[in-house]
Amino acid sequence: MSQETVKRDRPWLMRTYSGHSSAKASNALYRTNLSRGQTGLSVAFDLPTQTGYDSDHPLARGEVGKVGVPINHIGDMEALFHDIPLGQMNTSMTINATAPWLLALYVAAAERQGVDPAQLQGTTQNDVLKEYLSRGTYIFPPEPSVRLTTDLITYTVENIPKWNPTNICSYHLQEAGATPTQELAYALSTATAILDAVKASGQVPDDRFGDVVGRISFFVNAGIRFVEETCKLRAFGRMWDTLTSERYGVTNAKQRRFRYGVQVNSLGLTEPQPENNVQRIVLEMLSVTLSKNARARAIQLPAWNEALGLPRPWDQQWALRMQQVLALETDLLEYGDLLDGSHVIEAKVQELIDGAHEEMARVDEHGGMVSCIDNGYVKRELVQSHTRRLRNIESGELQIVGVNCYKESAESPLTAGDESGIMKVDERAEREQIESLQAFRASRDDSKVKAALQQLRACANDGSNIMPASIECARAGVTTGEWSEVLREVFGEFRAPTGIDISPVGNGGSDALEGVRRRVKKTGEELGRPLRLLIGKPGLDGHSNGAEQIAVKGRDAGFEIVYEGIRLTPAQIARAAQEEGVHLIGLSVLSGSHMELVQDINREMEKIGVTDIPLIIGGIIPDEDALALQDQGVKAVFTPKDADLNTIMNTMVTIIREANGLEPAA
Amino acid sequence: MSLPHADDPAELAAAIAAGDRAAxxxxxxxxxxxxxxxxxxxxxLLAHLQQDQDNPTGQLIGITGPPGAGKSTLSAALIRVWRARGLRVAVLAVxxxxxxxxxxxxxxxxxMQTSTExxxxxxxxxxxxxxFGGLSAEVWPMSVVMLAGFDIVLIETVGVGQREVDIARLCDTTCYVAQPGSGDSVQFIKAGVLEVPHILVVNKADMGNLATRTLSELEAALKRTHPDGHWQVPVLATSAVDGTGIETLADALEEHYQLLRGPQLALRRKRYQAYWIHKRLLEEFGSFGIDQLGGEESLLAQLQAQDMNLFKQYDALRLRLYNRIQDTLE
Structure with a gap:
């Protein structure tokens, strides 16, 4: 090996998506991560913060501090960055519906550190459109949401020039089942919708529009088919360059560069033999680093045990070390683009570009991205792709090691420990957060809060930029719930199409499916009426892909499915079960709040006299919790390792039979 | 379900009339x-619920229209208006x-997203x-039960063609919801495929010009007097998004109900029931069966003349047909 110093490229920003329990606990975690060589921060907020509720709101119960950090007011934001100089930090915030508010708190916290907000660097995800398609943390209808997004963009271009105001996400589209072509098409159509809206708002003079385009960045997914994924990123770069030049007339080539950050694929991470996720993650990282001209600006990797529960600090450290080994030990950063000139790569890139153009034309035919969300077109396409993927896994056409082939495994020492390889959120976190919130409310100057909220309402109504009034609210001590409530009153709330109204599989379904159909039909006849199933998503968790796939499969198996979409209260679920006369309730909870939600639903059912409908649950549920849930009467607990949907359907039929006094078999 | 008086039909009927949700x-x-x-x-149970046949209560409203016309959202907006007017509402969504x-x-x-409180x-x-031509066979019997406990029973179905016919024959008031910009509704009305509804709604009025155009096309295409007589069919613009026209629609529905109340409503309800029984027998036994019972017209007349009990009537006719088939086979 040569000992001369070779000129190496600067590595990408290395982050870990993290945050939990409280601002104080997360601050300690961030400082540890930075000391271990992480070069930027990526803040995960809890669901109440993402959906605009204070920690003491009834819908927040069980969710506080679970999937991220709760931030209710400026005091929390200050605590989150205690002893972290914001003038030098690059902070990415995964925040969408409440993005203007969290940025306002960040600006106000920077001011209190004595930092000029113009110096701030970082990213607000601020892409609400994909929330309607996947992830589900939207609040308002599409139109006012796009307005909030553009307000944040125009404000930062003017006042915080180094900020990335929006991260157009194709990441979550892939998680919802998108093919590479769909990922390209929908992400670029979203970007177009946002830029058109900024243009239409008239807040940016034409000669400065290149500055806006130059600040748009993307958040991309990388799956295990890493050659195709590399090609996808090269396609992204080329399409963005053409689009910004032709549609928006941007002449400065630098402003047309496709800048993106990455979190590699979570959809493909498996619960069985979870150690295999390590090589999956490493290969996926290759796809976004290999080609220099299409290399990521920032990377965050999931932990190997994400499908089991919340990763521990050590798991996150392992993910960071993967990046460091690639960037520092290998020779990757010493070369120019390795793939330029390859015919094979070029042909694939062109194929993806052509396919994406066709799909973008279809989106245009349906009235553009915002209409396609309203009318459910894109959601339906995604549900269809995801269903196809699951059918391929089921048939074995798509092989997944440890899931549908090579399932035999020696016992893993990694998951054998006392804590079974995952972290637990401190149960006291929610109570302490609520106490501190109430103390904060008691200590503020109410007249200032009132005045700031009045100003906010006026801006929301008259269409002026929402940011200055939001920053004033942050300074005055307004809370996340109060800020959101004012906008809810002005803009209204929204419920997105579920996309499950896709066509059923034909008679050519598999033998396994035919078997389930026969049992569903026979059991329905024995009970006098067709089997009915309520699928409920309680709590604030908006990851509805699993629930949607069960709904579609259930319909194909012959169940009558009642599905009401996301964010239901326990009382709504109990009531729907009663009014609809269902034979079984299936819950889907991925946020970790399954214990509290099941307790609440049981209580609500008892209250209205529904005591004989069996309950099952699916989600990311540790074994220990699964046992506790079964003690509370839950009849079955499904986790990501239960990948065979026909088996799930069969179990459901058996549970219904037992609950109604029929022979379990048949 | 552990209900206190589930086995006593009289008490169960009383619980329904009192609006007991579990019952x-x-x-x-x-x-x-x-x-x-x-x-x-x-x-x-139906014997107890149907005691006051000559003085029927509640209004049975059918809402239909093509997919994507916004029927459910419109229904939700209507429910809010009815609740504000103190009316109790049950919905059957097909x-x-x-x-x-x-x-x-x-x-x-x-x-629909109704409040759990x-x-x-x-x-x-x-x-x-x-x-049942796309309308579940359970719709009529379930409506009868819901009418006993609620002021308004709303039946919502998707569809164009046969389903409108069915819903029109089972409801006091039918309301057709058209989608702005779709010429289909106009074509159907002109071609006579669409049973004339009592109220025509162009939803999504917030879509502006497109909605206005559809509205005027429908106004032009529609004969304004309903075949029932005495009723001028209103063509209304609504928007569940900004609340336009919802109160007006609720007023029009109420106005039609006032027109029907009294002896006419009792006759209509008997007609629905006769129609339902005829339709079920037709599904089960085909036109052969209907012929055995004297043909459609005579059967309907016979059913409407009788004292009512839905299932008793149905079961008696069914038994007659079974016996006749049995005899023929022997």
Whole structure:
């Protein structure tokens, strides 16, 4: 090996998506991560913060501090960055519906550190459109949401020039089942919708529009088919360059560069033999680093045990070390683009570009991205792709090691420990957060809060930029719930199409499916009426892909499915079960709040006299919790390792039979 | 379901009339249940619910229209207006079932989003179950039960063609919701495919010009007097998004109800029931069966003249046909 110093490229920003329990606990975690060589921060907020509720709101119960950090007011934001100089930090915030508010708190916290907000660097995800398609943390209808997004963009271009105001996400589209072509098409159509809206708002003079385009960045997914994924990123770069030049007339080539950050694929991470996720993650990282001209600006990797529960600090450290080994030990950063000139790569890139153009034309035919969300077109396409993927896994056409082939495994020492390889959120976190919130409310100057909220309402109504009034609210001590409530009153709330109204599989379904159909039909006849199933998503968790796939499969198996979409209260679920006369309730909870939600639903059912409908649950549920849930009467607990949907359907039929006094078999 | 008086039909009927949600849910399940034991219970129960046949209560409203016209969202907006006027509302939302698996996705609750605090609203989703021309056979018996406990029963179905015909023959007031910009509705009315509704609504008025154009096309295409007579069919613009026209629509529905009240309504309800029985017998025995009972016209007249009990009447005719077939075979 040569000992001369070779000129190496600067590595990408290395982050870990993290945050939990409280601002104080997360601050300690961030400082540890930075000391271990992480070069930027990526803040995960809890669901109440993402959906605009204070920690003491009834819908927040069980969710506080679970999937991220709760931030209710400026005091929390200050605590989150205690002893972290914001003038030098690059902070990415995964925040969408409440993005203007969290940025306002960040600006106000920077001011209190004595930092000029113009110096701030970082990213607000601020892409609400994909929330309607996947992830589900939207609040308002599409139109006012796009307005909030553009307000944040125009404000930062003017006042915080180094900020990335929006991260157009194709990441979550892939998680919802998108093919590479769909990922390209929908992400670029979203970007177009946002830029058109900024243009239409008239807040940016034409000669400065290149500055806006130059600040748009993307958040991309990388799956295990890493050659195709590399090609996808090269396609992204080329399409963005053409689009910004032709549609928006941007002449400065630098402003047309496709800048993106990455979190590699979570959809493909498996619960069985979870150690295999390590090589999956490493290969996926290759796809976004290999080609220099299409290399990521920032990377965050999931932990190997994400499908089991919340990763521990050590798991996150392992993910960071993967990046460091690639960037520092290998020779990757010493070369120019390795793939330029390859015919094979070029042909694939062109194929993806052509396919994406066709799909973008279809989106245009349906009235553009915002209409396609309203009318459910894109959601339906995604549900269809995801269903196809699951059918391929089921048939074995798509092989997944440890899931549908090579399932035999020696016992893993990694998951054998006392804590079974995952972290637990401190149960006291929610109570302490609520106490501190109430103390904060008691200590503020109410007249200032009132005045700031009045100003906010006026801006929301008259269409002026929402940011200055939001920053004033942050300074005055307004809370996340109060800020959101004012906008809810002005803009209204929204419920997105579920996309499950896709066509059923034909008679050519598999033998396994035919078997389930026969049992569903026979059991329905024995009970006098067709089997009915309520699928409920309680709590604030908006990851509805699993629930949607069960709904579609259930319909194909012959169940009558009642599905009401996301964010239901326990009382709504109990009531729907009663009014609809269902034979079984299936819950889907991925946020970790399954214990509290099941307790609440049981209580609500008892209250209205529904005591004989069996309950099952699916989600990311540790074994220990699964046992506790079964003690509370839950009849079955499904986790990501239960990948065979026909088996799930069969179990459901058996549970219904037992609950109604029929022979379990048949 | 552990209900205190589930086995006593009189007490169960009283609980339904009092709006007891658990009792209503229980009876709807029973009506869905095809087993003999369940049928016996519902026959007994209906006898108690139908005592005041000559003085029917409640309004039975059918809302129909093409997919995507915004029927559920419009229904939700209407429910809010009715609740504000102190009326209790039950909804039967019918979705198509898969012809292959028989399964169905029932998604209308999603768009209705009624408050859980409010005991004055009750929603039951139904699948068409591939029968009854797309309208589930359970719709009429379930409506009878809901009419006993609610001021308004709203039946919502998707569809163009046969389903309008069915819903028009089972409802006091039918309301057709058209989608702005779609010429289909106009074409259907002109071609006479569409049974003339009592009220025509162009929803999504917030879509501006497109909605205005559809509105004027419909106004031009429609004969303004309903074949029922005495009723001028209004063509209304609504928007569930900004609330336009919802109060007006509720007023028009109320106005039509006032027109029907009294002896006419009692006659209509008898007609629905006769129609339902005829339709079920037709499905089960075909036109051969109907002929055996004297043909459609005579059967309908005969049914309307009788004292009513839905299932008793139906079961008696069914038995007659069975016996006749039995005799023929022997």
């Amino acid at each position: 209503i849910a229980h009876v709807l399940n029973l009506l869905d249940d095809r087993r003999d034991e369940a049928r016996k219970k519902t026959t007994a 979705d198509p079932s898969s012809p292959i698996s028989g399964g169905a996705l029932l998604g209308d609750r999603l768009r 409010d005991d004055g609203v009750f929603v039951r989703s139904l699948s068409s179950r591939g029968q």
